[in-house]
Amino acid sequence: MSHDTIVIGTGMAGLVAAVRLAQSGARVLVLAKGVGSTHLCPSTIDVLGYGPQRIERPGEALAAHVEANPGHPYGLVEVSGLEAAVEWFKEQTVSGPLGPYAYVGSLEANKLLPTAVGAAKPSAVVPETMAAGDLRGGASLHIVGFRKLKDFHSALVADNVSRTEVGGPVEARSAELDLPAGGRVDLNGLALARHFDDAAFRSAVVAQIVRRLGAEERVGFPAVLGIKDPHGAWADLEHRLGRPVFEIPTLPPSVPGMRVFAILREALRRSGGELILNAEVVGPALENGRLVGVRANLGRREVVHPADHVVLATGGFASGGLELDSRWKARERALGLPVAGVPAPGEPRFTDSYFEEQPLSRAGIAVDRELRPVGPGGEPVYDNVRVAGATLAGAVPWTEKSGDGISLATGFRAAELILQTTTVAAVTA
Secondary structure, eight states: OOEEEEEEOOSHHHHHHHHHHHHTTOOEEEEOSSSOGGGTSOOOBOOOOBSSSBOSOHHHHHHHHHHHSTTOGGGGSOHHHHHHHHHHHHHHHHTSTTTTOOEEEBTTBOEEEEOTTSOEEEESEEETTTGGGOOTTOEEEEEEEETTBTTOOHHHHHHHHHTOOSSSOEEEEEEEEOOSSOSOSOBOHHHHHHHHTSHHHHHHHHHHHGGGOOTTOEEEEESOSOSSOHHHHHHHHHHHHTSOEEEEOOSSSOHHHHHHHHHHHHHHHHTTOEEEOSEEEEEEEEETTEEEEEEEEETTEEEEEEEEEEEEOOOSTTTTSEEEOTTSOEEETTTOOOOBSOOOTTSOSOOSOTTSOOTTTTOBBOBOTTSOBBOTTSOBSOTTEEEOGGGBSSOOHHHHTOHHHHHHHHHHHHHHHHHHTSGGGGSOO
16 A cells, blocks of 8 residues: 555654644554654653753744754744644644643743753743743742652752752752552552552552641652543642642653653544554665655565655664764665764764763754755755654754754654645645
């Protein structure tokens, strides 16, 4: 069966492109080796946090950031396009299988949320369950951990949050609770999230902490407040405790990321799209030099999947979409596209400081204004391939705090560009 579009990758960029296309009537197939980066990331939409100083209003800062960083992926997406992508994503969340679980915020202002180690991270659009953790203007916090959850250390979070300078004093205390439920010696985030879906478990947790709380303290939990009904678990805790409650990201696996994956996967299914995991794309299928599909390994056999268009969203070096061989030659693994931004032979590959920008930091696939991959001379390699997300060259997401913002914006933009060139463009979502 031929598809209108094959999307390679199940991270934020790939799923956003796939769902947007399927909702518009396209026949979409998603191929991926696994579930992608959603299960590793906190899944806050960090549009732009630093440039290099901390940014308060990301929407206003985008133009200057692109001017200072030529070739940045945000230069391919208008602010209005990013805003449209954000609103679309928020609608998918609240109307999805976990609704009324929702994302809140906009490009107007960054919230400052505590990370798993208690650092303050600027994020523009966040799960409703995290919003009350905003540290701007000061706060009084009570950080709750669990002895059996080894991926979250409440004392560390509270100590580091207390050292944060955010325009007002931040006071934070910590508590470590025994699990009301017995069983395993230790738990990961997903196992604990399943416990929090149970009202009786939540009641037992509340009984352990309610008398310890100060009058003005907000209560921070690890981001495990439910996997099936996070809105219900979070709202119930706020009601029982009589104060704002918020989630703080943990080490992987990421429960909020699993929620995003579940929401977008279900949106894809409802729209008629297809998803195949454990399918590794190993190259393009070509006819007379034109890409007409992709070749993928399914088990021990290679299968050709025909398609009119392809969206490549396999990520960068961290996720294995790009790799370096033993001779420091970079390659893109799925389609064999040229990798830009790699130091030439003899040029330094690293700097002396770990926290400085490294020569390979902006490496990735260079594209034209249509998100088509280009060669060294700027000519499109394939005119029916679009690249999105962390595979793109030109950004340093981990220092800019822009990762999911870039993935959301470029995944959405890739879908829009394909819709403009096909007959399904007449069918609007």
